[in-house]
Amino acid sequence: MDFKQLRAFLTVADTGNVTRAAELLNLVQPAVSRQLRLLEEDIGTELFERERHGMALTDAGKALLVYARRVMLELDRARAEIGGAVNGIGGLVTVGLLPSTCDLLSSPLVSSVAATYPGIHMRIAMGYAGTLQQWLESGDIDAALLYGVERMPTIQATPLLEEPLWIVGPASAALRRNKPVPLASLVGQPMILPSGPHGIRTLVDHACAVSNIELTIAVETNAMSIQKNLVLGGHGLTILPPIAFADDLQRKRLTAAPLSDPKITRTIVLALPANRSVGQHVRRAVELLVQCAKTAIDEGAWLEGRWLGA
Template structure:
């Protein structure tokens, strides 16, 4: 098993075609086919189902491709770290962002890392908290934002900030003009909510139970973008973290404001795996995450957020 075989495996799995993979790798098609065939012979199982629609991974192929992708990434990281020193921290760093923080955090973080540490290749992945934690466990990300999570034997967690949940409605509702938004007020409207089992939905259900109110659920979805689109179209109101709707409220695409009675907040944390050597590039990006989030809180760009003091 060699790097050319693993590269061919991952590329064919990504594009679903030997011909397309050969074009991307800038080699002839028979070479890619040969790498895949020799890999299958070495392992003793079929890695792809070959159909008229293209190449589809078998269950065995999915397992090997996941491991191969990780191995290739680690080699790429090693090359970046040991490249001749240009007087700056270098390397590849992959960070997971909660979907609700992407609009407010992604661009400032990228700009700050590029300006202060141009030798770092920063890669951003976005998902819900459960997926991000799994990616951290699997090594697919070097660090990730999560919420309401304490440190575990395998994960080191440092709180960044506390932020409130907001009621979100179509622009005409003018929630910003309402003195106090209670859960009773919100549940008079049909609600567009995350699906059951989602971490945010758990917070919402706990608050509804404390308030003693029963909502009418118009729709459930696993997409925050879809939640906002449905609210904007008048399907119902919703409840979302402040970071996820700050820009929409500021530009008038939605109206919103923090909920009270009970007030509900979540703690956004930065999580890294425990054990092993932490590359310098990962350490400086973690510092930039703290720096940027604090700046966003202090200048009011992250509404109703309260920074947590960092303890080194």
């Protein structure tokens, strides 16, 4: 088994087609087929089912896919770090961001890293808190902004900021920023919420349990864009941090109000792995990420965010 074989395997797995994979790899089709055949001989089993319309992974192929991606990721990291070290700090840094923060932070972070440490190559992964936590523990990402992280031996979490959760509705709901909505007043209203164990759903369920309230869940979705679209379509109300709908609020597509009795907040933390070493290039990129978050708070771009960090 060698890296050429793994690269061919991953490209065919992604495209589902040997011809297309050969084009992407700048190889002739027989060369790609040969790499796959040698890999299957080495593994001792078929990795693809050769179907009429393409290549489908076997169970063995699906198992290898996870390990192959990790191997190639580590190789890319090594190449970037060694190559960048020639002229100073360099390497591959993969940062995980929540959907609600990705639009706000990704561009400033990339610009700041490029200007300060041109030897660092950035990758940004977007996911919900639970997914990002899994990626951080498995080594697929180097750092992340999370919330709802309990004390864990595998994660080092540093609180950065606190933000409230608001009730969000269409323009016709006429929700107002200066008129908080008691949680109990939502009883009987159709709600659009993430399914458990999504972090926001956990926070809402806990608040309901403490207040002995039961909400009517009309739709469950773990896609923030779908949450907002369903609200716009008149299917119900949702609960989100203000940063997630700031643009829609400004354009008056949605209306929103703080929740009260009880007030629900979430704390955003910087999460780093505690079970492996963190390279200097990662720490430098993370410092810039923290600065981007603080700047967003200071400039009012992070709506209703309150800075907790030093």
